[in-house]
Amino acid sequence: MTDALKPGQTIGILGGGQLGRMLAMAAARLGLQTHVYEPGANPPAAQVANRTTTAPYEDLDSLTAFAQSVDVVTYEFENVPADALDAIEAVVPIRPNRQALAVSQDRLTEKTFLTEIGLDCAPFAPVHDDATLAQAIALTGLPAILKTRRLGYDGKGQARIRETHDTTRALAEMQGAEAILEGMVAFDREISVIAARGADDTIACFEPGENVHKDGILHTTTVPADIDEALRERAFGVAGTILTALDYVGVMGVELFVVGDRLLVNEIAPRVHNSGHWTEAGAVIDQFEQHIRAVAGWPLVDPVRHSDVVMTNLIGDDVDDVAAIAAETGARLHLYGKAEARAGRKMGHVTRVLRPASDRV
Amino acid sequence: MTDALKPGQTIGILGGGQLGRMLAMAAARLGLQTHVYEPGANPPAAQVANRTTTAPYEDLDSLTAFAQSVDVVTYEFENVPADALDAIEAVVPIRPNRQALAVSQDRLTEKTFLTEIGLDCAPFAPVHDDATLAQAIALTGLPAILKTRRLGYDGKGQARIRETHDTTRALAEMQGAEAILEGMVAFDREISVIAARGADDTIACFEPGENVHKDGILHTTTVPADIDEALRERAFGVAGTILTALDYVGVMGVELFVVGDRLLVNEIAPRVHNSGHWTEAGAVIDQFEQHIRAVAGWPLVDPVRHSDVVMTNLIGDDVDDVAAIAAETGARLHLYGKAEARAGRKMGHVTRVLRPASDRV
Numbered sequence: 001m002t003d004a005l006k007p008g009q010t011i012g013i014l015g016g017g018q019l020g021r022m023l024a025m026a027a028a029r030l031g032l033q034t035h036v037y038e039p040g041a042n043p044p045a046a047q048v049a050n051r052t053t054t055a056p057y058e059d060l061d062s063l064t065a066f067a068q069s070v071d072v073v074t075y076e077f078e079n080v081p082a083d084a085l086d087a088i089e090a091v092v093p094i095r096p097n098r099q100a101l102a103v104s105q106d107r108l109t110e111k112t113f114l115t116e117i118g119l120d121c122a123p124f125a126p127v128h129d130d131a132t133l134a135q136a137i138a139l140t141g142l143p144a145i146l147k148t149r150r151l152g153y154d155g156k157g158q159a160r161i162r163e164t165h166d167t168t169r170a171l172a173e174m175q176g177a178e179a180i181l182e183g184m185v186a187f188d189r190e191i192s193v194i195a196a197r198g199a200d201d202t203i204a205c206f207e208p209g210e211n212v213h214k215d216g217i218l219h220t221t222t223v224p225a226d227i228d229e230a231l232r233e234r235a236f237g238v239a240g241t242i243l244t245a246l247d248y249v250g251v252m253g254v255e256l257f258v259v260g261d262r263l264l265v266n267e268i269a270p271r272v273h274n275s276g277h278w279t280e281a282g283a284v285i286d287q288f289e290q291h292i293r294a295v296a297g298w299p300l301v302d303p304v305r306h307s308d309v310v311m312t313n314l315i316g317d318d319v320d321d322v323a324a325i326a327a328e329t330g331a332r333l334h335l336y337g338k339a340e341a342r343a344g345r346k347m348g349h350v351t352r353v354l355r356p357a358s359d360r361v
Numbered sequence: 362m363t364d365a366l367k368p369g370q371t372i373g374i375l376g377g378g379q380l381g382r383m384l385a386m387a388a389a390r391l392g393l394q395t396h397v398y399e400p401g402a403n404p405p406a407a408q409v410a411n412r413t414t415t416a417p418y419e420d421l422d423s424l425t426a427f428a429q430s431v432d433v434v435t436y437e438f439e440n441v442p443a444d445a446l447d448a449i450e451a452v453v454p455i456r457p458n459r460q461a462l463a464v465s466q467d468r469l470t471e472k473t474f475l476t477e478i479g480l481d482c483a484p485f486a487p488v489h490d491d492a493t494l495a496q497a498i499a500l501t502g503l504p505a506i507l508k509t510r511r512l513g514y515d516g517k518g519q520a521r522i523r524e525t526h527d528t529t530r531a532l533a534e535m536q537g538a539e540a541i542l543e544g545m546v547a548f549d550r551e552i553s554v555i556a557a558r559g560a561d562d563t564i565a566c567f568e569p570g571e572n573v574h575k576d577g578i579l580h581t582t583t584v585p586a587d588i589d590e591a592l593r594e595r596a597f598g599v600a601g602t603i604l605t606a607l608d609y610v611g612v613m614g615v616e617l618f619v620v621g622d623r624l625l626v627n628e629i630a631p632r633v634h635n636s637g638h639w640t641e642a643g644a645v646i647d648q649f650e651q652h653i654r655a656v657a658g659w660p661l662v663d664p665v666r667h668s669d670v671v672m673t674n675l676i677g678d679d680v681d682d683v684a685a686i687a688a689e690t691g692a693r694l695h696l697y698g699k700a701e702a703r704a705g706r707k708m709g710h711v712t713r714v715l716r717p718a719s720d721r722v
Contacts, residue, residue, distance in 0.1 A: 008698075029386075029695050029696070030687075030694060030695075031696025033408070033698070047389060047394070281645070284714055298687050299687055302691075306667050306668065326391075329663055332646070333391060334390050337369075338392075
C-alpha cells in the first residue's frame with residue numbers, strides 16, 4: 001500500500017449530493033475522514049462528513065484551502081470546471097485523473113476517445129448549425145438524438161429528431177451550445193458495468209445490471225442482467241479497456257447498449273453511479289467503499305454478488321411510499337436526507353433482495 | 362406506523378462512541394437525522410452525526426435542550442445516570458425504556474429479574490462485606506466471580522475467587538462498591554442473540570453467534586454458533602421472554618452460556634452489542650438499522666442471514682494490521698475513526714465472510 005492513505009487521513013469530495021453522502025459514509029467505515037466541497041446550501045453529504053466547505057467552484061481561494069486540508073480529492077460529478085481542478089491539483093492529487101474528467105465532460109471527446117480505443121458506439125457527429133446537422137443526419141440516419149456536448153444529465157439538454165422537419169426545433173433546444181448528434185440505437189437492453197481500477201492497476205467489476213429509464217431518469221437496475229456468460233465477459237472487457245486506457249483509479253459507471261451480440265458504449269461516468277446502488281444490498285462490498293479504497297490507494301475487494309436484486313429509484317413524491325416500503329420484506333431502503341421532494345429529484349432508492357445469487361459459489 | 366418518525370425527524374443518541382457512530386450512519390441511510398450527546402471531546406459518532414452536544418450527564422440544562430431538539434432518545438450504553446434520564450423523559454420518550462435501563466444497570470437487579478421471569482442464570486448472591494461474601498460462597502461454590510453491581514464492563518470491576526484465601530483481595534478490588542458474587546459456570550460455549558422488538562410488539566432475532574473473549578474483552582463472534590436447531594429455538598425463546606417482559610423497543614444483546622442442553626443467561630445489554638457487528642456483513646439488515654427502525658417506530662426487518670461469518674475485534678494496536686486486513690479477500694473492515702490506539706481500546710472490527718449460509722432459503 002505505497003502512498004496509501006492511513007486511517008485518520010482525509011479525502012476531499014467535490015459535490016455534496018447523495019453520491020458524496022454515500023462516499024462519505026463509506027470513508028467513515030474505513031476510518032478515513034471526509035471534507036465535502038459544495039456550492040449549494042445544506043448538502044446531503046454534509047450530514048455525514050467531517051467537514052464541509054460551502055463555496056462556488058469559481059472561488060479558487062476556497063478551493064486551495066480545501067485542497068490543503070485533505071490528502072486526495074475525488075468527486076461525485078464530472079462537470080467540475082477546469083480552473084477549479086487546476087487549483088486543486090496544484091496542491092493534492094485528483095482521483096480519478098484529469099483525463100477521465102476531460103473525456104467524460106464532453107460527449108464528443110468521449111465518443112471520439114471510445115472509438116479510438118477500438119470500442120463500438122452509436123454513430124455520432126458534431127453539430128454547430130443547420131449545415132453540420134444535415135451532414136450529421138446523413139451519417140447517423142434518423143431517428144437520432146441531438147445532445148449538448150457538455151453538462152447534460154438525466155435527459156436534460158437532449159432533443160430527439162425523428163423526421164427532418166424536427167431539426168429546427170431540436171437545434172433551438174441546444175440554445176447555441178455545441179452539440180453532438182447520436183444515432184438512436186434500437187437496443188435489446190441497456191446494461192451497466194460498475195468497474196473499479198485500483199492504484200495498483202488491478203481491475204474489479206461488479207456484475208452487470210440491467211437498466212430501465214423512465215422520463216430520461218434511471219428507474220430500475222436489475223441484477224443479474226438477462227445476458228449470457230460470453231456477453232458478460234465481453235462487457236467486463238469493454239470496461240477494462242476503458243479503465244486501462246485512461247490509467248483510471250476509482251469506480252466508473254459504464255453504460256452499454258446490447259444490440260444482438262454487439263455491445264455499444266452509451267456513456268461513461270468517472271464516478272460512482274446510480275446503476276451501482278444495488279451493490280450495498282447485493283454484494284460483499286458496495287461501489288462507494290470500492291471507490292474510496294481505490295482513491296485512498298487501498299487494495300480493491302473482489303466484488304462478489306451474493307443476491308439477485310432490483311434497485312428502484314425514489315424520485316420526487318415516490319418518497320411518500322416510504323412507510324409501505326419500510327414494511328416490505330427484503331426491501332433495503334436508502335434515503336438521502338433531502339428535505340424537499342421536488343419533481344424529478346432523486347430522494348432515495350430501494351433495493352429489493354429477491355433471492356440468493358443463483359450462480360454463487 | 363402510528364407515531365413513527367418521518368424522514369427528516371431526529372433521533373437523539375446518548376453516547377458518542379463507536380456504537381453511537383454506527384447508529385448514526387444507520388439513521389442517515391433511513392433519512393433520519395441524529396443529535397449525539399457525549400461528555401468526552403471528539404467522539405467518533407460526531408463525525409457522522411448531524412449535530413453533537415458536548416456536555417456532562419450532570420448538566421441537566423444541556424440535557425433538556427438536547428431533548429427538546431430531538432423526537433426520541435436512544436443510547437449506546439446503559440450507565441446513564443437516572444437524573445439525566447428524568448430530564449430527558451420529561452420532554453421526549455426514551456427507547457428502550459427506563460425499566461430496561463434500570464434492570465441492566467445493576468447486576469443484582471438484572472439477575473433477580475431474569476430469575477423471576479423463569480430464566481436460568483448462574484447462582485448469584487449480593488455481597489457487602491466479609492460475612493455476606495462467605496454466605497454467598499456457600500451458595501455459589503468456588504470458583505466464583507465477584508463483580509461490582511454497577512458500571513463494570515469488558516472485565517473491569519471483576520475479581521475471580523478460586524480459593525477461600527482469595528476473598529480479601531477480591532473484596533478489596535471492589536473498592537467499597539456494592540457487589541454480587543456469581544458462580545463460575547463451566548460452559549461449553551457462550552453464544553449471544555441479537556434480538557429486536559418493534560413498537561408494534563413484533564420480535565425478530567438474528568441468528569445466534571458464538572463468542573470468544575480474550576482478556577475479558579470480546580475477541581471473536583462466529584456465526585452460526587455450533588448449536589443444534591432445538592437449542593437455537595430455545596435461545597430465541599429466552600430472548601423473546603426478556604424483551605416481552607420488559608415491554609422492550611429496540612435491539613438487545615443477550616449473552617447466554619450453553620451448558621450441556623441448558624441455557625443460562627449471562628448478561629443482557631439494552632442496546633446494540635459488539636457481538637452483533639457481524640450483521641453488517643452477513644445479514645440482509647444490520648443490528649444498527651434494526652435498532653433505529655424500532656426506536657423510530659418503523660417496522661422491523663426479517664433479519665435473514667446470507668453468509669457464514671467470523672467477526673474479530675481490533676483492539677489497541679491490532680489496528681496496525683489494517684493494511685494486511687484491507688488486502689484480504691472476503692474481509693469487511695470497519696474502523697471507528699479513533700485517533701489514538703490505546704491498549705484495550707476498541708479501534709474497529711473485521712468481519713470475514715466465509716461462505717454463503719448453508720441453510721439459506
